[in-house]
Amino acid sequence: MPELPEVSGLQAFLGTHLRGATLERIQITSFAVLKTADPPYTELQGHHVEDVRRHGKFLDLDFGGLHFIFHLAKAGWLRYTDKPSAAPLRPGSGPIAARLAFDLPSAGDGPAAAGFDLTEAGSKKSLAIYVVRDPREVPGIASLGPDPLSAGFTRDVFDHILAASQQIKGLLRSQQVVAGIGNAYSDEILHAAKISPFAIAKTLDDSSRDRLYAAIGEVLSEAVAAAAGKPPEQLKDSKRNTMRVHGRAGQPCPVCGDTIREVSFADTALQYCPGCQTQGKILADRRTSRFLK
Template sequence: MPELPEVAGLSAFLGTQLRGAVLTKIEIVSFAVLKTAVPPYTALEGRTVTGVERRGKFIIVDADGLYLGFHLAKAGWVRYTESPSNAVLARGKGYIAARLEFARRQPESDGGETHLGIDLTEAGTKKSLALYVVRDPQEIPGVASLGPEPLSESFGPEAFAGILSGSSQQIKGLLRNQGVIAGIGNAYSDEILHAARISPFAIAKSLDPQAVRVLYHAVHSVLGAAVEEAVGKAPNELKDAKRSTMRVHGRTGQPCPVCGDTVREVSFADRALQYCPACQTGGKILADRRTSRFLK
Protein backbone atom coordinates (compact mmCIF):
# COMPACT_ATOMS: atom_id res chain seq x y z
CA MET A 1 0.00 0.00 0.00
CA PRO A 2 1.39 3.44 -0.86
CA GLU A 3 2.08 5.36 2.34
CA LEU A 4 3.11 8.90 3.22
CA PRO A 5 6.58 8.87 1.57
CA GLU A 6 5.46 7.36 -1.75
CA VAL A 7 2.33 9.50 -1.85
CA ALA A 8 4.50 12.55 -1.15
CA GLY A 9 6.71 11.50 -4.05
CA LEU A 10 3.73 11.01 -6.35
CA SER A 11 2.23 14.34 -5.31
CA ALA A 12 5.49 16.21 -5.94
CA PHE A 13 5.97 14.54 -9.32
CA LEU A 14 2.41 15.18 -10.48
CA GLY A 15 2.57 18.76 -9.27
CA THR A 16 5.69 19.36 -11.35
CA GLN A 17 4.30 17.69 -14.46
CA LEU A 18 0.67 18.84 -14.36
CA ARG A 19 0.68 22.35 -12.94
CA GLY A 20 -0.55 24.65 -15.70
CA ALA A 21 -1.87 21.80 -17.86
CA VAL A 22 -5.52 21.59 -18.92
CA LEU A 23 -7.43 18.42 -18.07
CA THR A 24 -8.92 17.66 -21.47
CA LYS A 25 -10.54 14.29 -20.77
CA ILE A 26 -11.35 12.05 -17.84
CA GLU A 27 -12.58 8.51 -18.42
CA ILE A 28 -13.93 6.39 -15.57
CA VAL A 29 -13.32 2.79 -16.57
CA SER A 30 -14.59 1.24 -13.34
CA PHE A 31 -17.54 3.14 -11.91
CA ALA A 32 -16.94 1.43 -8.55
CA VAL A 33 -13.92 3.72 -8.17
CA LEU A 34 -15.98 6.94 -8.31
CA LYS A 35 -17.38 7.75 -4.86
CA THR A 36 -19.13 11.07 -5.64
CA ALA A 37 -21.84 12.13 -8.08
CA VAL A 38 -22.10 15.89 -7.56
CA PRO A 39 -20.35 17.69 -9.12
CA PRO A 40 -20.11 15.28 -12.06
CA TYR A 41 -16.61 14.12 -12.93
CA THR A 42 -16.99 15.61 -16.42
CA ALA A 43 -17.01 19.06 -14.79
CA LEU A 44 -13.24 18.69 -14.46
CA GLU A 45 -12.74 18.74 -18.22
CA GLY A 46 -11.42 22.03 -19.55
CA ARG A 47 -10.02 23.14 -16.19
CA THR A 48 -6.42 24.03 -15.54
CA VAL A 49 -4.43 22.24 -12.86
CA THR A 50 -3.26 24.85 -10.36
CA GLY A 51 -1.68 22.52 -7.82
CA VAL A 52 -1.30 19.01 -6.41
CA GLU A 53 -0.99 18.22 -2.72
CA ARG A 54 -0.92 15.28 -0.33
CA ARG A 55 -3.19 14.83 2.68
CA GLY A 56 -2.44 11.63 4.57
CA LYS A 57 -2.46 8.95 1.88
CA PHE A 58 -4.71 11.01 -0.41
CA ILE A 59 -3.55 12.94 -3.48
CA ILE A 60 -5.58 16.06 -4.18
CA VAL A 61 -5.47 17.70 -7.63
CA ASP A 62 -6.70 21.30 -7.68
CA ALA A 63 -8.34 21.92 -11.06
CA ASP A 64 -8.99 25.64 -10.80
CA GLY A 65 -11.14 25.39 -7.69
CA LEU A 66 -12.64 21.97 -8.33
CA TYR A 67 -10.79 19.08 -6.70
CA LEU A 68 -10.01 15.57 -7.83
CA GLY A 69 -8.97 13.45 -4.87
CA PHE A 70 -7.90 9.83 -4.95
CA HIS A 71 -6.72 7.17 -2.54
CA LEU A 72 -4.72 4.30 -4.02
CA ALA A 73 -5.74 1.80 -1.32
CA LYS A 74 -3.79 -1.45 -1.03
CA ALA A 75 -2.97 -2.22 -4.66
CA GLY A 76 -3.48 1.03 -6.55
CA TRP A 77 -0.86 3.01 -8.42
CA VAL A 78 -0.32 5.89 -10.86
CA ARG A 79 1.00 5.31 -14.36
CA TYR A 80 2.25 8.46 -16.08
CA THR A 81 2.96 8.89 -19.79
CA GLU A 82 3.88 11.67 -22.17
CA SER A 83 2.43 9.65 -25.06
CA PRO A 84 -1.25 9.04 -24.15
CA SER A 85 -2.93 6.13 -25.89
CA ASN A 86 -6.06 6.54 -28.00
CA ALA A 87 -7.08 2.92 -27.39
CA VAL A 88 -10.66 2.37 -26.26
CA LEU A 89 -10.83 1.04 -22.72
CA ALA A 90 -13.33 -1.72 -21.93
CA ARG A 91 -15.39 -0.81 -18.87
CA GLY A 92 -15.13 -3.17 -15.93
CA LYS A 93 -12.19 -5.06 -17.41
CA GLY A 94 -8.47 -4.90 -16.83
CA TYR A 95 -6.52 -3.09 -14.16
CA ILE A 96 -7.10 0.52 -15.26
CA ALA A 97 -9.71 2.21 -13.09
CA ALA A 98 -9.57 5.73 -14.56
CA ARG A 99 -7.70 7.56 -17.31
CA LEU A 100 -6.96 11.28 -17.39
CA GLU A 101 -5.54 13.25 -20.31
CA PHE A 102 -3.95 16.69 -20.15
CA ALA A 103 -2.68 19.28 -22.62
CA ARG A 104 -0.01 21.89 -21.97
CA ARG A 105 0.62 24.78 -24.30
CA GLN A 106 4.28 25.18 -25.23
CA PRO A 107 6.05 27.76 -27.41
CA GLU A 108 6.09 26.75 -31.07
CA SER A 109 9.88 26.56 -30.82
CA ASP A 110 9.41 23.76 -28.27
CA GLY A 111 6.94 21.81 -30.39
CA GLY A 112 3.70 23.57 -29.52
CA GLU A 113 1.05 21.77 -27.45
CA THR A 114 2.14 18.66 -25.57
CA HIS A 115 -0.09 15.91 -24.21
CA LEU A 116 0.22 14.00 -20.95
CA GLY A 117 -1.67 11.05 -19.55
CA ILE A 118 -2.32 9.41 -16.19
CA ASP A 119 -3.84 6.00 -15.55
CA LEU A 120 -5.03 5.11 -12.06
CA THR A 121 -4.48 1.37 -11.85
CA GLU A 122 -5.34 -1.34 -9.35
CA ALA A 123 -4.04 -4.89 -9.25
CA GLY A 124 -5.86 -7.88 -7.75
CA THR A 125 -9.52 -8.76 -7.42
CA LYS A 126 -10.34 -6.68 -4.34
CA LYS A 127 -11.04 -3.21 -5.70
CA SER A 128 -10.65 -0.45 -3.12
CA LEU A 129 -9.15 2.43 -5.07
CA ALA A 130 -11.33 5.50 -4.51
CA LEU A 131 -11.76 8.69 -6.54
CA TYR A 132 -13.68 11.81 -5.51
CA VAL A 133 -14.69 15.01 -7.30
CA VAL A 134 -15.48 17.73 -4.75
CA ARG A 135 -15.58 21.48 -4.27
CA ASP A 136 -13.63 21.24 -1.03
CA PRO A 137 -11.17 18.45 -0.05
CA GLN A 138 -12.81 18.33 3.39
CA GLU A 139 -15.88 16.84 1.66
CA ILE A 140 -13.88 13.63 1.22
CA PRO A 141 -14.73 11.53 4.32
CA GLY A 142 -11.26 10.05 4.65
CA VAL A 143 -9.65 13.49 4.47
CA ALA A 144 -12.04 15.08 6.95
CA SER A 145 -11.28 12.38 9.55
CA LEU A 146 -7.48 12.47 9.25
CA GLY A 147 -5.34 12.89 12.33
CA PRO A 148 -2.35 15.26 12.40
CA GLU A 149 0.44 15.04 9.85
CA PRO A 150 3.43 13.42 11.62
CA LEU A 151 6.02 15.61 9.90
CA SER A 152 4.23 18.93 10.37
CA GLU A 153 5.86 21.55 12.57
CA SER A 154 2.74 21.69 14.75
CA PHE A 155 3.02 17.99 15.64
CA GLY A 156 5.57 18.14 18.42
CA PRO A 157 6.72 15.65 21.06
CA GLU A 158 4.10 16.81 23.54
CA ALA A 159 1.22 16.23 21.11
CA PHE A 160 2.60 12.79 20.28
CA ALA A 161 3.00 11.88 23.95
CA GLY A 162 -0.56 13.02 24.63
CA ILE A 163 -1.91 10.69 21.94
CA LEU A 164 -0.01 7.71 23.32
CA SER A 165 -0.83 8.35 26.96
CA GLY A 166 -4.55 8.17 26.29
CA SER A 167 -4.56 4.98 24.22
CA SER A 168 -4.87 1.35 25.29
CA GLN A 169 -4.26 0.27 21.70
CA GLN A 170 -1.24 -1.74 20.64
CA ILE A 171 1.34 0.70 19.30
CA LYS A 172 1.45 -0.93 15.85
CA GLY A 173 -2.28 -0.41 15.36
CA LEU A 174 -2.19 3.12 16.74
CA LEU A 175 0.53 4.22 14.32
CA ARG A 176 -1.54 2.83 11.42
CA ASN A 177 -4.76 4.52 12.53
CA GLN A 178 -5.34 7.36 10.06
CA GLY A 179 -7.69 9.12 12.44
CA VAL A 180 -4.90 9.32 15.02
CA ILE A 181 -1.86 10.06 12.82
CA ALA A 182 -2.11 10.60 9.07
CA GLY A 183 -0.13 8.73 6.44
CA ILE A 184 1.61 5.86 8.25
CA GLY A 185 0.67 2.35 7.14
CA ASN A 186 1.79 -1.21 7.60
CA ALA A 187 5.27 -0.92 6.11
CA TYR A 188 6.49 2.25 7.77
CA SER A 189 5.00 1.38 11.14
CA ASP A 190 7.19 -1.76 11.05
CA GLU A 191 10.22 0.35 10.16
CA ILE A 192 9.51 2.99 12.80
CA LEU A 193 9.05 0.45 15.58
CA HIS A 194 12.22 -1.35 14.56
CA ALA A 195 14.16 1.92 14.61
CA ALA A 196 12.73 2.69 18.07
CA ARG A 197 13.38 -0.90 19.29
CA ILE A 198 9.76 -1.27 20.46
CA SER A 199 7.54 -4.34 20.20
CA PRO A 200 4.59 -3.96 17.81
CA PHE A 201 2.35 -5.41 20.53
CA ALA A 202 3.35 -2.90 23.21
CA ILE A 203 0.41 -0.94 24.62
CA ALA A 204 0.73 2.74 23.73
CA LYS A 205 0.06 4.18 27.17
CA SER A 206 2.46 1.72 28.82
CA LEU A 207 5.50 3.25 27.11
CA ASP A 208 7.68 5.25 29.48
CA PRO A 209 8.65 8.86 28.63
CA GLN A 210 12.05 7.87 27.25
CA ALA A 211 10.49 5.27 24.93
CA VAL A 212 7.95 7.84 23.75
CA ARG A 213 10.72 10.32 22.92
CA VAL A 214 12.68 7.66 21.05
CA LEU A 215 9.56 6.64 19.13
CA TYR A 216 8.75 10.25 18.21
CA HIS A 217 12.24 10.73 16.80
CA ALA A 218 11.98 7.40 14.95
CA VAL A 219 8.77 8.60 13.28
CA HIS A 220 10.59 11.70 12.06
CA SER A 221 13.84 10.01 11.05
CA VAL A 222 12.25 7.09 9.19
CA LEU A 223 9.55 9.09 7.42
CA GLY A 224 11.82 12.06 6.79
CA ALA A 225 14.48 9.92 5.13
CA ALA A 226 11.87 8.05 3.08
CA VAL A 227 10.25 11.27 1.87
CA GLU A 228 13.65 12.65 0.91
CA GLU A 229 14.33 9.46 -1.04
CA ALA A 230 10.92 9.52 -2.77
CA VAL A 231 10.56 13.15 -3.80
CA GLY A 232 12.07 13.73 -7.23
CA LYS A 233 11.46 10.21 -8.48
CA ALA A 234 9.01 9.21 -11.21
CA PRO A 235 6.16 6.84 -10.27
CA ASN A 236 7.85 3.86 -11.92
CA GLU A 237 10.87 4.29 -9.63
CA LEU A 238 9.12 4.72 -6.30
CA LYS A 239 8.28 1.11 -5.45
CA ASP A 240 11.86 -0.09 -5.91
CA ALA A 241 13.13 2.88 -3.90
CA LYS A 242 10.79 1.95 -1.06
CA ARG A 243 11.80 -1.71 -1.01
CA SER A 244 15.50 -0.84 -1.02
CA THR A 245 15.21 1.16 2.21
CA MET A 246 13.22 -1.38 4.24
CA ARG A 247 15.11 -2.98 7.13
CA VAL A 248 12.49 -5.41 8.44
CA HIS A 249 9.24 -4.95 6.50
CA GLY A 250 8.93 -7.55 3.77
CA ARG A 251 12.18 -9.21 4.88
CA THR A 252 10.93 -12.23 6.84
CA GLY A 253 13.68 -14.81 7.30
CA GLN A 254 16.49 -12.41 6.43
CA PRO A 255 19.09 -11.16 8.92
CA CYS A 256 18.36 -7.92 10.73
CA PRO A 257 20.80 -5.29 9.37
CA VAL A 258 21.29 -3.94 12.91
CA CYS A 259 21.98 -7.06 14.99
CA GLY A 260 21.96 -10.03 12.59
CA ASP A 261 19.04 -11.85 14.23
CA THR A 262 16.41 -13.36 11.94
CA VAL A 263 13.52 -11.07 11.00
CA ARG A 264 10.23 -12.67 12.06
CA GLU A 265 6.62 -12.27 10.94
CA VAL A 266 3.15 -12.22 12.46
CA SER A 267 0.37 -12.82 9.94
CA PHE A 268 -3.19 -11.50 10.02
CA ALA A 269 -6.14 -12.08 7.71
CA ASP A 270 -5.12 -9.45 5.14
CA ARG A 271 -1.62 -8.35 6.10
CA ALA A 272 1.51 -9.26 8.04
CA LEU A 273 3.96 -7.41 10.25
CA GLN A 274 7.68 -7.97 10.52
CA TYR A 275 10.01 -7.33 13.44
CA CYS A 276 13.38 -8.27 14.90
CA PRO A 277 13.17 -10.22 18.18
CA ALA A 278 16.62 -9.17 19.40
CA CYS A 279 16.02 -5.48 18.69
CA GLN A 280 12.37 -5.21 19.70
CA THR A 281 11.11 -7.95 22.03
CA GLY A 282 14.08 -8.92 24.18
CA GLY A 283 14.63 -12.00 22.05
CA LYS A 284 11.07 -13.31 22.44
CA ILE A 285 9.31 -14.69 19.37
CA LEU A 286 5.80 -13.28 18.99
CA ALA A 287 3.36 -16.05 18.19
CA ASP A 288 1.78 -15.87 14.77
CA ARG A 289 -1.88 -15.03 15.27
CA ARG A 290 -2.82 -17.83 12.89
CA THR A 291 -2.08 -20.15 15.82
CA SER A 292 -4.41 -18.13 18.13
CA ARG A 293 -1.59 -17.88 20.65
CA PHE A 294 0.02 -14.72 21.95
CA LEU A 295 3.36 -14.10 23.54
CA LYS A 296 3.65 -10.80 25.37
Protein backbone atom coordinates in the same frame (compact mmCIF):
# COMPACT_ATOMS: atom_id res chain seq x y z
CA MET B 1 0.06 -0.02 -0.26
CA PRO B 2 1.49 3.43 -1.03
CA GLU B 3 2.11 5.34 2.20
CA LEU B 4 3.12 8.89 3.03
CA PRO B 5 6.59 8.83 1.39
CA GLU B 6 5.41 7.31 -1.90
CA VAL B 7 2.36 9.58 -2.05
CA SER B 8 4.68 12.52 -1.38
CA GLY B 9 6.82 11.33 -4.29
CA LEU B 10 3.77 11.16 -6.55
CA GLN B 11 2.66 14.60 -5.36
CA ALA B 12 6.02 16.14 -6.23
CA PHE B 13 6.22 14.39 -9.60
CA LEU B 14 2.69 15.33 -10.68
CA GLY B 15 3.12 18.86 -9.40
CA THR B 16 6.27 19.31 -11.47
CA HIS B 17 4.77 17.82 -14.63
CA LEU B 18 1.10 18.85 -14.50
CA ARG B 19 0.92 22.21 -12.71
CA GLY B 20 -0.62 24.59 -15.24
CA ALA B 21 -1.79 21.76 -17.54
CA THR B 22 -5.35 21.70 -18.87
CA LEU B 23 -7.44 18.54 -18.50
CA GLU B 24 -8.44 17.67 -22.03
CA ARG B 25 -10.15 14.34 -21.39
CA ILE B 26 -11.14 12.11 -18.47
CA GLN B 27 -12.46 8.55 -18.66
CA ILE B 28 -13.60 6.44 -15.73
CA THR B 29 -14.02 2.79 -16.67
CA SER B 30 -14.89 1.43 -13.23
CA PHE B 31 -17.71 3.42 -11.69
CA ALA B 32 -17.31 1.46 -8.47
CA VAL B 33 -14.23 3.58 -7.75
CA LEU B 34 -16.08 6.88 -8.18
CA LYS B 35 -17.47 7.79 -4.76
CA THR B 36 -19.14 11.11 -5.64
CA ALA B 37 -21.77 12.28 -8.15
CA ASP B 38 -21.94 16.06 -7.63
CA PRO B 39 -20.15 17.75 -9.29
CA PRO B 40 -19.96 15.32 -12.23
CA TYR B 41 -16.43 14.25 -13.04
CA THR B 42 -16.79 15.50 -16.62
CA GLU B 43 -17.00 19.05 -15.24
CA LEU B 44 -13.23 18.90 -14.69
CA GLN B 45 -12.57 18.93 -18.44
CA GLY B 46 -11.25 22.26 -19.66
CA HIS B 47 -9.92 23.29 -16.24
CA HIS B 48 -6.20 23.61 -15.52
CA VAL B 49 -4.25 22.15 -12.61
CA GLU B 50 -3.42 24.87 -10.10
CA ASP B 51 -1.68 22.63 -7.59
CA VAL B 52 -1.15 19.05 -6.43
CA ARG B 53 -1.52 18.37 -2.71
CA ARG B 54 -1.32 15.45 -0.32
CA HIS B 55 -3.71 14.71 2.53
CA GLY B 56 -2.35 11.68 4.37
CA LYS B 57 -2.44 8.96 1.70
CA PHE B 58 -4.85 10.93 -0.53
CA LEU B 59 -3.64 12.83 -3.61
CA ASP B 60 -5.47 15.99 -4.61
CA LEU B 61 -5.34 17.64 -8.03
CA ASP B 62 -6.66 21.15 -7.44
CA PHE B 63 -8.39 22.52 -10.54
CA GLY B 64 -9.29 25.83 -8.91
CA GLY B 65 -12.57 25.27 -7.11
CA LEU B 66 -12.80 21.63 -8.17
CA HIS B 67 -10.67 18.80 -6.79
CA PHE B 68 -9.87 15.38 -8.29
CA ILE B 69 -8.87 13.31 -5.27
CA PHE B 70 -7.85 9.68 -5.21
CA HIS B 71 -6.68 7.06 -2.73
CA LEU B 72 -4.67 4.20 -4.20
CA ALA B 73 -5.57 1.77 -1.38
CA LYS B 74 -3.83 -1.60 -1.21
CA ALA B 75 -3.30 -2.49 -4.88
CA GLY B 76 -3.77 0.75 -6.78
CA TRP B 77 -1.08 2.62 -8.68
CA LEU B 78 -0.52 5.50 -11.12
CA ARG B 79 1.00 5.09 -14.59
CA TYR B 80 2.22 8.34 -16.14
CA THR B 81 2.88 8.97 -19.82
CA ASP B 82 3.77 11.90 -22.08
CA LYS B 83 1.95 10.19 -24.96
CA PRO B 84 -1.64 9.68 -23.72
CA SER B 85 -3.80 7.49 -25.92
CA ALA B 86 -6.94 8.97 -27.46
CA ALA B 87 -8.56 5.54 -27.81
CA PRO B 88 -11.70 5.10 -25.67
CA LEU B 89 -11.46 2.61 -22.84
CA ARG B 90 -13.97 -0.18 -22.44
CA PRO B 91 -15.59 -0.42 -19.00
CA GLY B 92 -14.40 -3.41 -17.02
CA SER B 93 -11.88 -4.44 -19.66
CA GLY B 94 -8.78 -4.50 -17.48
CA PRO B 95 -6.96 -3.04 -14.52
CA ILE B 96 -7.40 0.60 -15.62
CA ALA B 97 -9.99 2.38 -13.48
CA ALA B 98 -9.51 5.91 -14.81
CA ARG B 99 -7.54 7.75 -17.48
CA LEU B 100 -6.76 11.48 -17.57
CA ALA B 101 -5.16 13.31 -20.52
CA PHE B 102 -3.75 16.84 -20.31
CA ASP B 103 -2.59 19.56 -22.67
CA LEU B 104 0.65 21.01 -21.32
CA PRO B 105 1.68 24.67 -21.37
CA SER B 106 4.04 25.51 -24.23
CA ALA B 107 7.50 24.23 -23.29
CA GLY B 108 9.60 24.60 -26.44
CA ASP B 109 10.85 21.17 -27.43
CA GLY B 110 9.18 19.47 -24.45
CA PRO B 111 6.08 17.25 -24.66
CA ALA B 112 2.80 18.95 -25.54
CA ALA B 113 0.64 16.41 -23.73
CA ALA B 114 0.70 14.12 -20.72
CA GLY B 115 -1.59 11.84 -18.85
CA PHE B 116 -1.93 9.10 -16.32
CA ASP B 117 -3.93 5.95 -15.68
CA LEU B 118 -5.10 4.87 -12.26
CA THR B 119 -4.86 1.09 -12.10
CA GLU B 120 -5.74 -1.57 -9.58
CA ALA B 121 -4.60 -5.18 -9.50
CA GLY B 122 -6.45 -8.15 -8.02
CA SER B 123 -10.12 -8.92 -7.51
CA LYS B 124 -10.64 -6.96 -4.30
CA LYS B 125 -11.18 -3.37 -5.45
CA SER B 126 -10.74 -0.51 -3.00
CA LEU B 127 -9.17 2.29 -5.07
CA ALA B 128 -11.32 5.39 -4.57
CA ILE B 129 -11.87 8.56 -6.63
CA TYR B 130 -13.67 11.71 -5.47
CA VAL B 131 -14.59 14.86 -7.39
CA VAL B 132 -15.46 17.55 -4.86
CA ARG B 133 -15.46 21.31 -4.34
CA ASP B 134 -13.70 21.05 -0.99
CA PRO B 135 -11.29 18.27 0.07
CA ARG B 136 -13.03 18.10 3.45
CA GLU B 137 -16.06 16.65 1.66
CA VAL B 138 -14.05 13.40 1.43
CA PRO B 139 -14.83 11.50 4.65
CA GLY B 140 -11.35 9.99 4.89
CA ILE B 141 -9.75 13.43 4.68
CA ALA B 142 -12.18 15.07 7.11
CA SER B 143 -11.30 12.48 9.77
CA LEU B 144 -7.50 12.48 9.31
CA GLY B 145 -5.23 12.83 12.32
CA PRO B 146 -2.19 15.14 12.27
CA ASP B 147 0.42 14.75 9.55
CA PRO B 148 3.58 13.36 11.22
CA LEU B 149 5.86 15.61 9.15
CA SER B 150 3.92 18.80 9.87
CA ALA B 151 4.95 21.48 12.35
CA GLY B 152 1.79 20.72 14.31
CA PHE B 153 2.95 17.19 15.14
CA THR B 154 4.64 18.19 18.39
CA ARG B 155 5.79 16.03 21.26
CA ASP B 156 2.80 17.25 23.32
CA VAL B 157 0.43 16.16 20.55
CA PHE B 158 2.22 12.81 20.37
CA ASP B 159 1.99 12.29 24.14
CA HIS B 160 -1.76 12.82 23.91
CA ILE B 161 -1.94 10.18 21.17
CA LEU B 162 0.02 7.73 23.35
CA ALA B 163 -2.59 7.93 26.11
CA ALA B 164 -4.53 5.20 24.30
CA SER B 165 -4.91 1.66 25.66
CA GLN B 166 -4.04 0.21 22.26
CA GLN B 167 -1.19 -1.73 20.72
CA ILE B 168 1.28 0.74 19.29
CA LYS B 169 1.42 -0.94 15.86
CA GLY B 170 -2.31 -0.48 15.32
CA LEU B 171 -2.26 3.03 16.75
CA LEU B 172 0.41 4.21 14.30
CA ARG B 173 -1.57 2.75 11.40
CA SER B 174 -4.84 4.44 12.35
CA GLN B 175 -5.37 7.31 9.91
CA GLN B 176 -7.67 9.06 12.37
CA VAL B 177 -4.75 9.16 14.83
CA VAL B 178 -1.72 9.82 12.59
CA ALA B 179 -2.11 10.51 8.87
CA GLY B 180 -0.09 8.63 6.27
CA ILE B 181 1.61 5.76 8.13
CA GLY B 182 0.68 2.24 7.04
CA ASN B 183 1.85 -1.32 7.60
CA ALA B 184 5.33 -0.99 6.13
CA TYR B 185 6.48 2.23 7.75
CA SER B 186 4.98 1.35 11.12
CA ASP B 187 7.21 -1.75 11.07
CA GLU B 188 10.21 0.40 10.16
CA ILE B 189 9.47 3.05 12.78
CA LEU B 190 9.02 0.52 15.59
CA HIS B 191 12.25 -1.22 14.62
CA ALA B 192 14.15 2.07 14.63
CA ALA B 193 12.64 2.93 18.03
CA LYS B 194 13.38 -0.58 19.41
CA ILE B 195 9.76 -1.09 20.51
CA SER B 196 7.63 -4.23 20.23
CA PRO B 197 4.66 -3.91 17.86
CA PHE B 198 2.51 -5.42 20.63
CA ALA B 199 3.48 -2.81 23.25
CA ILE B 200 0.52 -0.89 24.69
CA ALA B 201 0.86 2.80 23.90
CA LYS B 202 0.04 4.25 27.29
CA THR B 203 2.56 1.96 29.06
CA LEU B 204 5.56 3.32 27.14
CA ASP B 205 8.07 5.09 29.37
CA ASP B 206 9.58 8.49 28.58
CA SER B 207 12.68 7.01 26.96
CA SER B 208 10.58 4.83 24.63
CA ARG B 209 8.38 7.81 23.76
CA ASP B 210 11.43 9.90 22.92
CA ARG B 211 12.80 7.17 20.64
CA LEU B 212 9.47 6.62 18.96
CA TYR B 213 8.80 10.30 18.32
CA ALA B 214 12.29 10.71 16.85
CA ALA B 215 11.97 7.54 14.75
CA ILE B 216 8.72 8.73 13.15
CA GLY B 217 10.37 11.90 11.90
CA GLU B 218 13.62 10.26 10.87
CA VAL B 219 12.20 7.20 9.08
CA LEU B 220 9.56 9.16 7.17
CA SER B 221 11.87 12.05 6.30
CA GLU B 222 14.51 9.68 4.94
CA ALA B 223 11.91 7.81 2.90
CA VAL B 224 10.44 11.04 1.52
CA ALA B 225 13.95 12.15 0.51
CA ALA B 226 14.55 8.78 -1.18
CA ALA B 227 11.31 9.11 -3.15
CA ALA B 228 11.89 12.71 -4.20
CA GLY B 229 12.45 13.21 -7.91
CA LYS B 230 11.64 9.63 -8.86
CA PRO B 231 9.00 8.85 -11.52
CA PRO B 232 6.06 6.68 -10.42
CA GLU B 233 7.49 3.49 -11.95
CA GLN B 234 10.54 3.70 -9.67
CA LEU B 235 8.81 4.45 -6.38
CA LYS B 236 7.89 0.89 -5.45
CA ASP B 237 11.45 -0.36 -5.83
CA SER B 238 12.72 2.68 -3.95
CA LYS B 239 10.40 1.82 -1.07
CA ARG B 240 11.49 -1.82 -0.96
CA ASN B 241 15.14 -0.84 -1.01
CA THR B 242 14.79 1.36 2.07
CA MET B 243 13.09 -1.30 4.23
CA ARG B 244 15.15 -2.79 7.06
CA VAL B 245 12.59 -5.23 8.48
CA HIS B 246 9.34 -4.93 6.55
CA GLY B 247 9.07 -7.66 3.94
CA ARG B 248 12.37 -9.19 5.08
CA ALA B 249 11.27 -12.09 7.28
CA GLY B 250 14.00 -14.73 7.54
CA GLN B 251 16.79 -12.31 6.72
CA PRO B 252 19.35 -11.01 9.23
CA CYS B 253 18.59 -7.72 10.97
CA PRO B 254 20.98 -5.05 9.60
CA VAL B 255 21.38 -3.65 13.12
CA CYS B 256 21.92 -6.65 15.41
CA GLY B 257 22.11 -9.66 13.07
CA ASP B 258 19.17 -11.53 14.64
CA THR B 259 16.68 -13.19 12.26
CA ILE B 260 13.75 -10.96 11.29
CA ARG B 261 10.46 -12.59 12.23
CA GLU B 262 6.88 -12.29 11.03
CA VAL B 263 3.44 -12.37 12.63
CA SER B 264 0.65 -13.18 10.17
CA PHE B 265 -2.96 -12.14 10.49
CA ALA B 266 -6.01 -12.76 8.32
CA ASP B 267 -5.18 -10.19 5.63
CA THR B 268 -1.84 -8.71 6.61
CA ALA B 269 1.45 -9.43 8.38
CA LEU B 270 4.03 -7.53 10.39
CA GLN B 271 7.77 -8.01 10.61
CA TYR B 272 10.08 -7.24 13.52
CA CYS B 273 13.49 -8.04 14.99
CA PRO B 274 13.46 -9.96 18.30
CA GLY B 275 16.97 -8.78 19.17
CA CYS B 276 16.14 -5.10 18.70
CA GLN B 277 12.51 -4.98 19.76
CA THR B 278 11.42 -7.78 22.12
CA GLN B 279 14.50 -8.68 24.17
CA GLY B 280 14.90 -11.84 22.11
CA LYS B 281 11.35 -13.10 22.59
CA ILE B 282 9.57 -14.51 19.53
CA LEU B 283 6.08 -13.09 19.10
CA ALA B 284 3.30 -15.50 18.21
CA ASP B 285 0.09 -14.82 16.39
CA ARG B 286 -2.15 -12.91 18.80
CA ARG B 287 -4.98 -15.29 17.96
CA THR B 288 -3.15 -18.04 19.82
CA SER B 289 -0.75 -16.62 22.39
CA ARG B 290 1.46 -13.62 23.06
CA PHE B 291 4.82 -15.37 22.82
CA LEU B 292 6.06 -18.66 21.53
CA LYS B 293 7.44 -20.62 24.50
